[in-house]
Amino acid sequence: MSRISVRGFAVASATAVTTVGAVVGVASGDPQVSDANLEATAADTTLLADIPAGQQAQVQTASLAEQADVQASAADATAKKSAEESARMQAAKDAKSKKAAADDKAEQERLDKERAEQAKKDAERASRDEVRSSSSSGSFAQQSSYTVADVQSIARQIVPADQFQCFSNIVNHESTWNYQAENPSSGAYGLVQALPASKMSSAGADWRTNPATQIKWGLNYMNDRYDSPCGAWSFWQANNYY
Missing domain, CATH: 1.20.5 (Single alpha-helices involved in coiled-coils or other helix-helix interfaces)
Structure with a gap:
């Protein structure tokens, strides 16, 4: 036997209902029910009657299988x-x-x-x-006087090599390497023009006459205030003083 679909089962059921209606019509003497309809109905009734119970179970199984497929797809x-x-x-x-x-x-x-x-x-x-x-x-031997070359030579021995040019730039602008340079209006004195000049005494009592003392004081000042002579020179370039 071939498998019967849900649609086939529905058609068979509808045919059975039609058959019952036709029989009722004949029994009631309805003139509209023809012999042909009765024959067709009988044929359909025979078809429905011929469907075994096993095939009806197959139809139900097919319906459940389709529902399972839908549920599986959703899952x-x-x-x-x-x-x-x-x-x-x-x-x-x-x-x-x-x-x-x-x-x-x-x-x-x-x-x-x-x-x-x-x-x-x-x-x-x-x-x-x-x-x-x-x-x-x-110690630097004290001299009665110092040339610019003498002062620069002392400075090279005191100031770190990588900071010497910056130190020299400041001294050039402040005193042109004259350790006795004095500003008549402010009283600033020496190579680095300390103000007041007496501050250089912290580096030595001979600060007026010894360029080495002035250089030591100037280097300490630049390191403490600007972290280095090059730091002091950068500030000087921006402000024209340090």
């Missing part, structure tokens, strides 16, 4: 949507983790750079302090 769609949502959430989580890692790396690089710069500054300061200490303890 597949739900599962697919759930998988896509999970993938989207995982991608967002991965992106967030990557950004956090990149931020951490950037922060670490910034800290490393700051530490390196600070270490460089500390090394430079230690070098200046060492030069300052050695120059302070070092």
Whole structure:
């Protein structure tokens, strides 16, 4: 036997209803019911009667199978949507983790750079302090007078080599390397034009006549106030004083 579809089952049921109506019409003496209709109805009735109960079960089974297919398709769609949502959430989580890692790396690089710069500054300061200490303890034979070449030679022995040009630029503008230069209006005195001049006594009592004492004081002043002679020179260029 071939499998009967749900549609076929519905048609068979409708045929059975029509057959019953025809029989009732004959019984009631309805003249509109013809013999042909009765024959057709009888034929249909025979068709419905010929459907075994097993085939009717097959029809019901087919209907349940179709419902199962629909439910399976819906489940597949739900599962697919759930998988896509999970993938989207995982991608967002991965992106967030990557950004956090990149931020951490950037922060670490910034800290490393700051530490390196600070270490460089500390090394430079230690070098200046060492030069300052050695120059302070070092002795320069006192002379009755000094030429510009003499004063510059002393300065090269006291001022760090990488800072000498900046120191020299300031001295050139302030006194043209004249250790006895004095500003008549302000009283500023010496190579670096200390004001008041007596401040240079912290480097030595001979500050008026000894260029070495003036150079030591000037170097200490520039280091303390501007971190270096080059720092002092940068300020001087912007303000015409330091």
